[in-house]
Each structure stands twice: as C-alpha cells, then as structure tokens.
Amino acid sequence: MNQVNSKVCVVGDFAVGKTSTVERFVNNHFSDKYLTTIGVKVDTAEVDLTQDLKLKLILWDIAGTTEFKHVEMAYLRGMSGYILVADGTRLTTISAARELKTQIEATHGELPFVFLLNKSDLQHAWEVSDRQREKLVNEFSSELFVTSAKTGDHVAGAIARLAELIAERELFGPQ
Amino acid sequence: MNDLDELKSLLFGAEKQVLDSIQERVQKPETRVVDVADVLPEAVRMSHRQGKELVRNLRDPVGQCIKESFHAEPQEYADALYPVMGPAIRKSITQTLRAFAQQINQTVEQSVSARGLKWRFEAWRAGVPFGEYVVQKTLLYRIEQAYLISRENGLLIEHVHHDASRIKDSDAVSAMFTAIQDFVKESFSPDRTGRLETADMGDFTLWAVHGPHALLVCVIRGVPPRSVRTDLSAILERIHFRYGESLRVYSGDQASMGGVEDELRDCLELEELQVEEAGQRRPPVALIVLALALAATLAYFAWQRYELAGERARLLDGLNSAPGYFVAGVERDGRRFSVSGLRDPLAPPLSEIALTAGIDPARISADMRPFQSLEEQFRLQRAVESLAVPSTASVTVDGKVLRLSGTATREWLDRARSLTAVAIPDYEFDDSALQLAEIAALHDDVSRLASADFYFVEDARFRESDVQRLTNHAATIRDIADRARRLGLALEIIVTGHTDGLGAQEFNERLAQRRVDAAVQQLLRAGLDPQLIKPSIDVGAAGTAGALPTRRKVDVNLALSGPD
Numbered sequence: 188m189n190q191v192n193s194k195v196c197v198v199g200d201f202a203v204g205k206t207s208t209v210e211r212f213v214n215n216h217f218s219d220k221y222l223t224t225i226g227v228k229v230d231t232a233e234v235d236l237t238q239d240l241k242l243k244l245i246l247w248d249i250a251g252t253t254e255f256k257h258v259e260m261a262y263l264r265g266m267s268g269y270i271l272v273a274d275g276t277r278l279t280t281i282s283a284a285r286e287l288k289t290q291i292e293a294t295h296g297e298l299p300f301v302f303l304l305n306k307s308d309l310q311h312a313w314e315v316s317d318r319q320r321e322k323l324v325n326e327f328s329s330e331l332f333v334t335s336a337k338t339g340d341h342v343a344g345a346i347a348r349l350a351e352l353i354a355e356r357e358l359f360g361p362q
Numbered sequence: 363m364n365d366l367d368e369l370k371s372l373l374f375g376a377e378k379q380v381l382d383s384i385q386e387r388v389q390k391p392e393t394r395v396v397d398v399a400d401v402l403p404e405a406v407r408m409s410h411r412q413g414k415e416l417v418r419n420l421r422d423p424v425g426q427c428i429k430e431s432f433h434a435e436p437q438e439y440a441d442a443l444y445p446v447m448g449p450a451i452r453k454s455i456t457q458t459l460r461a462f463a464q465q466i467n468q469t470v471e472q473s474v475s476a477r478g479l480k481w482r483f484e485a486w487r488a489g490v491p492f493g494e495y496v497v498q499k500t501l502l503y504r505i506e507q508a509y510l511i512s513r514e515n516g517l518l519i520e521h522v523h524h525d526a527s528r529i530k531d532s533d534a535v536s537a538m539f540t541a542i543q544d545f546v547k548e549s550f551s552p553d554r555t556g557r558l559e560t561a562d563m564g565d566f567t568l569w570a571v572h573g574p575h576a577l578l579v580c581v582i583r584g585v586p587p588r589s590v591r592t593d594l595s596a597i598l599e600r601i602h603f604r605y606g607e608s609l610r611v612y613s614g615d616q617a618s619m620g621g622v623e624d625e626l627r628d629c630l631e632l633e634e635l636q637v638e639e640a641g642q643r644r645p646p647v648a649l650i651v652l653a654l655a656l657a658a659t660l661a662y663f664a665w666q667r668y669e670l671a672g673e674r675a676r677l678l679d680g681l682n683s684a685p686g687y688f689v690a691g692v693e694r695d696g697r698r699f700s701v702s703g704l705r706d707p708l709a710p711p712l713s714e715i716a717l718t719a720g721i722d723p724a725r726i727s728a729d730m731r732p733f734q735s736l737e738e739q740f741r742l743q744r745a746v747e748s749l750a751v752p753s754t755a756s757v758t759v760d761g762k763v764l765r766l767s768g769t770a771t772r773e774w775l776d777r778a779r780s781l782t783a784v785a786i787p788d789y790e791f792d793d794s795a796l797q798l799a800e801i802a803a804l805h806d807d808v809s810r811l812a813s814a815d816f817y818f819v820e821d822a823r824f825r826e827s828d829v830q831r832l833t834n835h836a837a838t839i840r841d842i843a844d845r846a847r848r849l850g851l852a853l854e855i856i857v858t859g860h861t862d863g864l865g866a867q868e869f870n871e872r873l874a875q876r877r878v879d880a881a882v883q884q885l886l887r888a889g890l891d892p893q894l895i896k897p898s899i900d901v902g903a904a905g906t907a908g909a910l911p912t913r914r915k916v917d918v919n920l921a922l923s924g925p926d
C-alpha cells in the first residue's frame with residue numbers, strides 16, 4: 188500500500204475547539220477541560236483513501252489566534268491543506284477564521300481546506316442564525332461542516348473530505 | 363511598370379528574383395536570426411578549434427552574465443554549489459583539525475600519569491593508537507536515531523534507529539521538531555537566520571544538521587565528538603546530491619525517495635563502529651605478526667648481545683690468564699673485538715687465545731705494544747736464549763736447576779755462569795755434565811802423544827836423530843803441561859828406561875837408570891817441571907833370545923788425570 192504524508196494545519200481563534208477536534212479524531216476522546224495550546228501540538232492520523240492509497244496526516248494544532256504573526260506563518264510553511272475552526276457559540280470566531288483564510292491565501296495561494304463550525308452540541312448557546320448559516324454555505328459550499336468535538340458529529344467526515352481534496356490536488360495538481 | 367523595368371525583367375528576370383529574395387532576407391531581422399542560429403553552433407565549434415580568440419572575446423561578457431545572475435538569484439547558486447562546496451570546505455577544515463588533533467595526541471602521549479599508563483596498556487591490548495583510545499575513553503556515544511526531515515513542510519522523509527530504540531510516531535516527532543525549530547528561530551533569532559543545532563536532555567543530545575532542502579536530526583546517547591557533525595554533514599550532502607530535486611519538491615510521498623534509508627543508515631553505522639572500537643576490537647592479525655616478529659628480533663638481538671658479552675668475557679679471561687699479556691681493554695664494535703695492551707713477544711699468539719675462547723681470530727684486531735714480562739718462564743726462556751748455547755752443548759731445565767751437558771769452552775761457560783747469575787739468580791747452575799772443550803782437546807793431544815820412544819846407539823848415548831826428536835817432544839810436552847796446569851789437571855810424564863836384557867841384571871838396571879837420567883836431563887833442559895816426571899826402569903826378561911836393538915830405548919808416556 189502506498190502511503191503519502193501530508194502536513195495539515197489546524198487554525199482558528201482561541202478556544203474554538205481545535206485541540207478537542209484533533210483529539211476526537213485521533214484518539215476518539217473528549218475532555219471538558221480547557222488547556223490552551225501554546226505554540227504547536229503535533230498529532231498524526233491515517234486516512235484510507237482507496238484500497239492501495241493511504242494518506243498520513245501530520246496535524247499541526249496551532250495555538251489560537253485571530254491574526255498570524257511570524258511564528259505562526261512559519262508553522263504554516265509547507266502545508267498541504269488546513270482546517271479552519273470556528274465556534275458556533277461565538278460569531279466573532281467566524282470572522283476570525285475568514286481573516287485567517289485570507290491571510291493564508293495571500294501567502295500560500297489556494298490550498299485544500301475544510302471549515303468546521305464547532306460545538307454544534309451547544310444548541311442553547313448557538314449564535315449562528317439560519318441566514319448566517321446560508322451565507323456560510325454559499326461561501327464554503329461542500330467545505331463547510333457543522334461539527335461537535337464533544338459528540339464527534341461530522342468530525343471524521345470533515346477530515347476525510349480534506350484528505351480527499353489533498354489527494355486530488357496531489358494527483359492532479361492545483362486546478 | 364515602365365518600359366525600362368519591363369526590359370530589366372526581360373533581361374534579368376531570374377536574377378532579379380534571386381536578388382529580391384536576398385534583399386528581403388537581409389533586411390528582415392527574423393530571417394537573419396534564423397540564419398545565424400543555423401550556423402552559430404558550428405561556427406563556435408570551429409572558432410574554438412582554431413584558437414583562443416573566441417574564449418578571449420567571450421570571457422568578459424560571460425563573466426558579466428554569471429556575475430549578474432549571481433546577484434539576481436544567489437539562493438539558486440548556493441543550492442547548486444552546496445553539494446560541491448561542503449566537501450571542499452570540510453576537507454580543508456578536516457586537515458587543519460587533524461594536525462591539531464595530532465598535536466593534542468602528542469601532548470597526551472607525552473604525559474605520564476598513572477591513568478595515562480593504564481590507558482596506554484589498555485590501548486596496546488586493544489590494538490588502538492593511544493591517542494584514539496584516549497578519545498574513545500573520554501567521548502563515548504552512540505547515535506540512536508536519525509531523522510531526515512523536509513525543511514519546507516517538516517514532513518519526515520526517512521527515519522532510522524537502532525532496534526532497541528523504537529519510538530512511537532516518528533512523523534509527529536519530525537513535525538514537532540520542525541515546529542520547535544520554527545518557534546526558536548522566530549522567537550530568539552532577530553533576523554530569523556539562527557537555527558536550532560543542538561539540544562540536550564538527560565543522557566541524550568539532539569543534533570540537527572541543516573541542508574538547503576532537508577535537515578538531519580540525530581538523537582545521540584552520550585557526548586559525541588565534534589567530528590561526528592562533520593560526518594553527519596557529509597551524509598546529508600550526499601543525500602542532497604543524490605536526491606536534490608526530489609528533496610526540494612518533497613510533499614510526503616516516500617516513494618519518491620527510494621533508497622534514502624540506506625544513505626541515512628550510515629549515520630547509525632558511523633558511530634556503531636566507534637562504540638565497538640572502544641571494547642571489542644581485537645588487535646589485527648598483521649599487528650600480532652608484527653609484534654611477534656619484533657619480539658623475535660629483539661630476542662635475537664638480546665641473545666646475540668648476551669652471546670657477544672659471553673665471548674668478550676671469555677676472551678678477556680683467556681688474555682688475563684695467558685702469560686706475557688697485559689690487557690688494557692677489550693672493545694666490542696658489532697661482532698668485532700679490538701684488544702689493546704702489552705704483549706711479550708715470547709707470549710703465545712693472540713689467535714691461539716682467541717681460538718681457545720671459541721672466537722674466530724679474524725673477528726679480532728689488536729693494538730698490542732711489546733714488553734718484557736718478568737714472569738718466570740719468560741725470564742728463563744730469555745736467559746737461556748741469551749746464553750747462545752753452542753751446538754756441541756745443551757741446556758736442560760730440571761726444576762730450579764739449569765743443567766749443562768756436552769762440551770763448551772771455558773770462556774763460554776764463564777760467561778754463561780755470570781749471565782745466569784744476573785738473569786735468573788734463583789736458578790742453580792749445574793755444569794757437572796759439561797765437558798770443557800780445552801780439556802777435551804788436551805786429552806786428545808795427550809792420547810796422541812801418549813807414548814813416544816827414543817833410541818840409543820849403545821850405552822846411554824842417544825841416536826843422533828832422536829836427540830833432536832826428544833828435544834822437540836819435550837817442547838810439546840811442556841806446552842801440554844802448561845795447558846794441563848791452567849786447566850787444573852795433573853799431568854804425569856812417565857819416563858821408562860829399557861835394555862835389551864843381554865848381560866847381567868844389575869848391569870842392565872844401572873844402564874836403564876842411566877838412559878832414564880839422560881832422557882830426564884833432556885826434558886828438564888826443555889823447562890819441564892821436575893815434579894811431573896816419574897822415572898822408572900824396565901830391564902826386560904833375562905835370557906830371552908837375541909839382543910834386540912829396539913829395546914835400547916827410553917819411552918815417554920803422558921797420563922792426564924782430572925781435578926779431584
């Protein structure tokens with residue numbers, strides 16, 4: 188079986204659930220405790236794409252930020268794709284994610300990504316209206332996922348989608 | 363078209379077409395470019411073959427081109443030159459360091475401490491140069507793992523490790539190291555050119571070696587010597603050289619880097635060797651053989667030295683015990699001996715002593731001054747030689763007595779006696795068996811003259827001829843008597859008177875007496891000592907037949923008797 192390694196960065200505002208999402212995907216585990224990430228935390232996960240192609244994701248869980256400084260920019264270098272994470276209970280985190288995407292595209296060009304609107308289990312605190320959600324769907328189309336690290340909803344699907352995008356790009360080059 | 367043109371076209375129609383097409387080609391830059399491009403490679407080739415003109419003319423513009431492109435794209439050139447420059451620079455540095463290391467070795471080697479001696483012994487036993495052993499002893503390390511990491515994206519390209527040191531997720535480690543690397547660089551290096559090269563954690567040291575497209579990170583147990591970094595750089599350069607483009611565009615597909623694992627494994631082997639060398643290496647066979655040969659040679663030389671020393675001692679003993687030698691010194695030069703000192707010419711030759719000592723005389727040279735030894739045998743021999751013993755005599759040594767035999771003159775004997783008394787006063791001189799030549803001669807003369815007869819005519823009257831004969835005889839006897847007296851011998855002159863026996867006894871006795879007296883008279887007249895003369899008479903038997911005139915005589919006999 189062929190294995191290809193890809194670097195994937197997980198970016199987003201503070202406490203949106205980046206670390207929790209990776210932890211859910213990699214170890215299928217969730218914790219309510221909030222331990223903010225400092226610098227970078229690396230994990231790996233394998234995604235089977237076809238019967239004889241496996242993608243190993245090197246997941247760079249980068250400390251939450253609303254704007255990339257030099258250090259974060261350095262962390263992004265050489266990535267094959269990225270995961271934008273926003274918190275559905277805090278609207279500001281969505282615009283922060285947009286900002287970050289713009290910054291990435293300015294330096295790295297178009298790269299495969301998925302947009303995760305996290306904490307879907309917290310319906311009482313959910314701030315994203317249907318109209319706003321419609322707008323996000325238009326904006327990110329099939330790359331938008333409403334997820335919950337706590338329950339694991341759509342987490343695996345979102346990351347599988349990213350793996351597909353990366354593989355496509357690896358095989359056929361940027362469109 | 364006017365008439366003239368028409369005429370022209372009629373006359374030179376074909377040529378004009380050619381002319382026009384040539385003109386068009388010359389005037390149109392595109393066609394000219396194509397033309398020149400056609401012939402340019404061949405033209406360059408020919409020109410280059412013909413001489414240096416082309417090179418000379420191209421030098422400046424080409425140089426300028428290179429200079430400008432260096433300025434425009436320094437990174438490209440740096441990357442391209444990296445695999446070439448690394449080894450070149452390192453080679454020069456290595457040489458410098460080696461000289462430096464040798465200097466250190468010498469310093470260490472000269473130091474003699476208890477530990478130094480112990481190490482020296484251990485190094486000898488392990489068959490490792492002492493300097494190298496010291497380094498091993500002080501720097502023990504082992505590279506446990508090596509990561510080849512893409513610089514661009516922190517993806518792990520290859521990971522090798524010793525079997526014992528398996529770790530969980532090398533991809534995560536690789537990414538994390540890159541992240542830390544980025545963090546350190548961004549946080550602590552103002553111009554972001556600094557790089558994390560080492561990190562220490564407990565027993566381990568982390569070393570990172572940076573190439574243009576990849577970095578090599580090694581986890582090392584213990585403290586590695588600085589030279590290991592050079593070895594690691596060489597490995598990384600080799601990888602760059604072999605996988606340059608694949609490395610640059612590496613995006614996680616390990617298949618694009620086939621075989622790089624073997625290259626990377628060199629990192630582990632590099633130091634595995636070092637670890638083994640510390641303990642397990644046996645001295646190579648060649649070294650053992652060499653050591654044995656050396657030992658054998660040394661043993662041979664030692665034995666030869668011993669042997670030569672023995673020879674020298676034997677030679678010296680021989681010389682010291684040999685009579686007539688006084689040895690000042692015996693020097694050895696290689697296998698030769700040279701002897702100096704004094705030697706009595708009468709002493710046995712040096713070669714004889716050498717042979718007795720079991721040494722080939724040809725190996726001995728001598729510087730011996732002559733001298734006279736006072737040793738007894740030489741005193742004696744020299745004394746005997748000085749006697750100049752005549753051929754008629756001989757000398758034998760019997761204990762402390764010098765015995766002479768044969769005959770010799772008194773003069774020689776007197777001289778011999780006095781010579782002996784001076785040269786060998788402790789010897790007795792026995793000449794009892796030696797006959798003096800003078801005495802022998804006297805005896806000869808005496809026996810020749812032993813008996814002489816002198817005749818009478820009648821009565822007591824000598825025959826005329828015999829008177830003179832007796833006178834002469836008397837003179838001869840006187841000479842013999844003189845010699846006998848000088849030699850201390852007693853000479854008797856026996857004068858006997860005879861008669862023919864005819865006549866009366868009494869008459870004859872008186873006649874014989876008268877005849878004796880006449881003869882004695884003659885002898886005395888010649889000056890002979892009367893005491894030597896013994897007269898006697900012999901009258902003969904009476905009544906014998908016939909009167910014999912031959913009995914009318916006196917005879918003179920001599921008798922010599924030695925000193926009592």
Ligand SMILES: Nc1nc2c(ncn2[C@@H]2O[C@H](COP(=O)(O)OP(=O)(O)OP(=O)(O)O)[C@@H](O)[C@H]2O)c(=O)[nH]1
Binds near residue numbers: 206
């Ligand atoms: N209910 C709920 N809580 C979540 C979910 N995801 C994360 N959390 C909680 O949100 C808090 C922050 O989560 P983290 O995963 O640490 O957030 P982060 O983005 O990594 O934060 P930084 O590392 O500081 O940027 C934690 O207390 C989590 O338990 C979710 O899907 N549902």
Ligand SMILES: [Mg+2]
Binds near residue numbers: 206207222248251
């Ligand atoms: Mg985090």
